[in-house]
Structures are given as C-alpha cells and as structure tokens.
Amino acid sequence: MSNEDDPQPPSRNDQVAALRPTYQADLADGLDRFFEPRRETCPWCDSPRLKTRLRTKDLIQHKPGTFVLDRCEDCRHTFQNPRLSPAGLEFYYRDFYDGLGEKQLGNTFAARTKMYEQRAESLLPHSPTPKNWLDVGTGHGHFCESARTVYPDTTFDGLDFTDGAELAEQAGRVERGYRGSFPELAPGLSGHYDVVSMFHYLEHSTEPERELAAAHQAVRPGGHLLIEVPDPDSRYSRLLGRWWLPWLQPQHLHFIPVANLRRRLTDLGFTVVAEQHAEPHDPVDLLAGTWLALDTAAPRDNLPWLPKPPSGLARTGRAAVLIAGIPALLLGTFLDRFVVKRLSHRLRVSNAYRLVARRD
Template identity: 25%
Template sequence: MTKRTCKICSSTEILKYCVQQNLVYDCCDSCFYCEKRPEYTSVDADYVASQAMYYENPDLDPFLEPSSVLDEKMKYRINLAAAYLKENDRVIEIGPGRGSFLAWLRSEGYSCTACEQSVVLTKELRDKGFDVIEGEFERLNFKSQYNLVFSFHIIEHVTSPLAHLEQAFKVTRPGGHLVLATPNSASWQQRLLPLLSANFDTAHLHVFSKRSLKLLGEKSGWIHVHDFTFENVSGWLRLFSKLFRRIKGENESMTAGKYANLGATSGSMNKLILLFSFISGPFRRIQAAVGGGSEVFIVLRKPGNGMGE
C-alpha cells in the first residue's frame, strides 16, 4: 500500500477519518490539512456533483440561515474588509452567493465585480444589477486586475486549492490583497469531535488550518499578512444538529441545511439562537482568540507597491 503524503507540508503522518459511508478524509497530523477521498470516480466528478446539487437547483437555497447567524457573519466580514479597503479600490468577490457582501460594497461606493460559476446564481446577481463574470474562476482569462480579492468559503469546494490561489494572485494588482475565509480544520469542534465536525461535508473537498493556508499561500507567491479564527454562533449549533441527525438516522447529505432552514423560517427558533449567542459569547471569543474558531481567515498580499498600475 502506498503511504500517503500531505500535499501541503509533505508530512507522512496522515490520519484517516471515516465520517460516514462514502465520506472519508485524509488529515495531516502536522499542518491539519484535510483532503476528501473522492466519493465518485474523481475529484472533478465530486466537484461537478456538488455544484449541481447545491448551486444549480433553483428550488434549493444553500444560503438560507437564521438572520442572527447571517448578521454576525456579515458584521465580521465588513469589519475585516474595512481595514483593507481604500478609496477608488477595484474589488472582486469570488463566489458571492446571493450578493449580500457585494451589496454592502456597492453601498459604500466601491467598484465591485463578481465571479460566479452557477448559471442560476449568475442570473440572480445580474438581475440585482451586479457586474458578473460567469465561469469557473480558476479557468477564466481575466482582462482586469483588482486591488482586493475576496474569497469567502470557496477554496474548500474547488478541485485545486493551489490553482485558486494562483489565479487570485494573477488578478490582484501588485501590493493588493486577498482576503480568504474557510472552515478551520484546527477548530475545537473538529479537534474534540472530528466525526461530528460540520467541516466534514460531502461538498467540502478540502479543509484547512491557519498553518496549511499560510504554506499554500507562500507556494503560490503570496506574502502572509495576517491570520486568525472566528467562532460564529452557528459553529457549535451545526455540530449539535449533526449529532441530532445521526440519532434520528437521517441521511446527512440529503438533509444538509435542514435545521438551518428551520431556524431561518421560525421566529421562535431565531430567538433561541440569539439567546444562545449571548450566553456563549465569552466562550466563543476565547475559542477564537486561541485559534480554535470554526472559521479561519487569512489575509495575503501580492508583492509590489502598485505604483503606476
């Protein structure tokens, strides 16, 4: 049997997690990079299947969550973006979903563009008046460069994370930044209860830690600026919902988002989440501060000062 090697740090200390039938990950015990073993014939086939299931079905809303959860996420992203945005910056967001972050950028007066692969979401974004480049980000030939590139929860889905970072490098002006967020493989949830971690999901082909993202960024030419973790109120709730589905014997792939959707449509459920958010706030802030938050952010800079660009 061939010994597996981490694609990020080359360690041979690889742990195997059999999360459920047809959902297996190889996880590096050194940099905590996790790679899903293909459920179908290849990684490309896994990618195509998840895109079709989640983002090309007009009857499914993969972004539906309780308002308390969405508001907390958006507030955090806006505060982070504000630290790097400058007047007259040209901005692109990769995979913007239904455009909530783009809407904030536009309201602040920034020239913003979206790159979206989904035909369904592209139409919806264009109907809202956004400038959208349609297609798979890693395979497109861009005619413009941007001061800031935002990639929120995209890299865990793509077939080649390195290609994702290399393409982002190409479309960024010298001195510009990439702000990226993704589930954290070193989160307390995954470290304590890996088989219940929401990070292990059929649509997640990869899961990263701060260290593995930094190493991958450096391989693609970026300069590391900053990294940190964030613990959204949904972090532990997703673990509890996964446990509940296991107890009920529900198919996790077919019921993905079921309880998030319930929380989004139930006023009483949203109030309970707000209460949980308030009570758990101090604990979650400590968790994030020590690097155990369920979401990892990294800010990378392209070498150069951008003069004359």
C-alpha cells in the first residue's frame, strides 16, 4: 500500500526544466568540441579513397548537429567522419539510455523477449551446453534474462560502459555485471568464457578492431563469439536514405561489410561457422522510416537541449501531423511484418547480419 506522504516523482516537464540550464551551458560554446578532426584515411584499411555516403541530423533525440558518414572506395567500410569526441559521445548519449530516455528504452528492450531467444538459439547447433557466457554491450541485461530460458544451466555475465551492467546485476538478470571498457577489462577475463556475444555493439565502438581482439582474449580456445551488426549493404540503406533507422546517427560510428568482418575474424584466429542474414532481420524499416519522417516534419516536443518549451500552437501542430500520419504508419507496419519479412534476404533488404565464430 502506498504512503500518501511519499513524494511523487517529478513530471517529465519538470525533469526537462531541471535539465535545460545544463544543456544550454553545454551548447553555449558551439558544437566543435563534440567532434574529433576529420580523418583522411579509412580506419579499417587506411585507404585515402573516401566518398561521402550520407549527411544527416539526429533524427531520434533531435539534438543539434550535422553528422557525416563516409565510405571507403577500396574496402567499402562506412564510418562517421568526423567522429564524435569523448565529450560528444557523452553529450549525445546523455538521456538516451538513461535519464529522460531510460524508462522508454527499458520498456522497448524488455518487450523483445522473442528476438533475444532467437539470438541465443543461433548458437545451439555449435555449442548446446556452454558453461558461461559474457554479453558485451549488455545494457540492462534483458538479453541474458531471455537467453537463460534457452540455456538454463549457463551462467550469464554482462559488460557495459554505462551503469546498466550494474543495474542488471542488481536486478538478477546477470550473475556479474562489469562496467567499463571491454579492451581494458579483457586481460582480467582471459580465456574465461565459453561464449562472448556482441549484439549491436560493434557499431557503437570507437575502435571495433580492439573490441574483436578483446573478444579473442576473453573466449577460451574452442569457445564461440556471436556478433550481430547492421548490414550496410542492405538495399534499404540506399532506398530509405537518411530515414533508415540503423544509421542511428550520431551513435553508430562504424558499419562493417560482412566480408570485412569475416576476414578480420580469420586473421585473429577465429573460424566463422555460421553467417545469417534473414534470421537477424528486424522487420521495422518502413514503419521506423515513416515515423522518423513524421517526427522530423512535426514541431518539436519539449526537450531540454532546446532553448525553451514549444508553444501550445506548436504542440497542437505536432499532434495534427502525427495523427495525419497514422495510415502511413499502419501501412508500413503491415508491409514490414507480412510482406517484406519473409522475403528480406531474397530482396537483399535484411537490416542486420549475424556471425558465429569459433576460436581456434
């Protein structure tokens, strides 16, 4: 029974108002400090043959800034250029997975039980009874909680550079939650795990090659590494352009073609035993693209990185745009789930790929 004297949590508008002075102070000196110097060579193969693939805005949080993705003309690696600096990473991640965004994102991740179970099941043909498993980029540990139904005798640990790993341990979703950088923590985990998984983690990494080397260190010989990342060769990446959700700027820093990742894993001493495209496809592209376009066209919501709250007229206009877009959202949902999903690999629109690799 609740106590009438218990303080009520602050409303969202109150939270935004409390955060606005800090954000305005952060923005007072401009955005330059949020970016590193522009690269002149590919971070994957060091080729100087770069071509701009996309210019876009922050279409999710609507924080200020323009973000550029370049593609290497030799190895086809796509990367953010200029890349976010440490200050930029802190600024653009803030209130996405935590703070203002924590509840909404937590509910979204918690509702994806079936997808998490399917990810775990992809390892069954190669390792049906792993003793222990480290999920890197675990967030709040929802994957580990779901994967335990597939592997009830496996011990799941989680690692994340946010406090999500610690919260996952407190909630009992992981046995041990490590907070910090995987490459820095890997020496203390050397040869400890039967399985290391990285689901939609490498694209967030500033140096994905160091993360792969850390995985090789943490997986014991004969153990397995599972990787799932956005597929930059998806036809949707071209057809939808800036409205393709997996671009997720400015958070996603690297987009690795599957052939590049296979070669790098082989060089490290892994053998790729499975490659999947249809299975990891998340049927949301048309729905998400429509939502991003509507959300960009509509007047902004109350956000602390804007200098003041929107007027009543602006809020009414936003509601009108979103209501008018409902038929398009419903059509996108129908096409995603009932038309494109079963043909995603044949049409080459799968938005992700998954590799299973065994450490030799």
